[in-house]
Amino acid sequence: MLDAAAERLVAQGYTATTLREIAADIGIKAGSIYHHFESKEDLFIEVFSRGIEVMVDAFGDVDTAMNGCDRESDRLEAHVRAHLGALFEHGSFTAAHVTAFFTAPEELRSAIVPLRDDYEHRWNALLADVLPELDSARLPIARLFLFGAMNTTIEWFDLSGDLSLDGLANLITVQFLEGVDALNLQRSTR
Amino acid sequence: MLDAAAERLVAQGYTATTLREIAADIGIKAGSIYHHFESKEDLFIEVFSRGIEVMVDAFGDVDTAMNGCDRESDRLEAHVRAHLGALFEHGSFTAAHVTAFFTAPEELRSAIVPLRDDYEHRWNALLADVLPELDSARLPIARLFLFGAMNTTIEWFDLSGDLSLDGLANLITVQFLEGVDALNLQRSTR
DNA sequence: GCACCTACCTAACGTTTGTTAGGTTTGCGA
């Protein structure tokens, strides 16, 4: 049911997604939803929260797996890969979060913002490690550029196309670190 | 009235924006909208179209103004600045387009897609000029990265903050061309 | 002064929305 809600969110946004649709998707009636959630807002708070949970979990997994890694660029690429994985490989929760968060009413958003802030903090800390020479005032901006490039992939990237998620993660990382010219040389440093 | 519609679009998305709200914003009643447009869909087709128009016009202006420019990176930066200008300085049409386009029903979107394609083609051509050594298969991807970085600025950039639009355009261009490390050296090549 | 057009309003329509009260089914534990 949360899955169905997330998929509808991706396709239609918050207001256009009705409880009757979600109920029909899983073969129940709209009123039955209220046995599990107090309101539409409550249901989608859960969906958006899971969207962040998936991201945070993926981030944490990479952090432990890459513990003894000495090449900082590899660490970054692994985290980029994890973020893309959360977007494309772990259900629609993260995708729903990224695409539909701003279509939700403000009361709902403000309940989610603390979770978002936590995730953003982790990325800031990561980027501070990977890029120690970067002016700390520029760091959040660099992160926002990276997030922009990663998150808009849901609008165009096709999992079944020629480019794999690994390849996409590598492209984004190289482009982010070294600029567009380095795109032709991708994977040459491995 | 189109302005009011665009502002509501940015704040609430397509479905959550009601004709009664738009009418109230400009001091008329909802029914009166139908004297100017045949339907809600018709009204927002006009709004989305203008959003692209603003971008295309800004692009064209830079093209003529930068005609004799020999430094390709300056040309690119001027176009980035123009795109950001369309987002932040020419009403809410472009901002509405970028944020709310995917919240609109599909029939409406398909009426707008040709205009979008035209704008994307211009950028592809520009990038092919600026980056002749870039693999042509990578070119659309590079453009999508750049678009992602530019368009997500509406979610965080503050016109009244320390960073100016010129500065932001420079940051994005440098970051795009040379990578994140070059951010510390911005404007040093001028 | 008359006709006419544009811009708006009033008042309702049918539909859909989130939501609720009360009843029914299902399955598990004692």
Next chain:
DNA sequence: TCGCAAACCTAACAAACGTTAGGTAGGTGC
């Protein structure tokens, strides 16, 4: 086998939605 709670349904509610038919005020041209 009984009881009970979780899961679901039915049927409706008030509110809000896009939309429409018919009417009104104000200005323009003749």
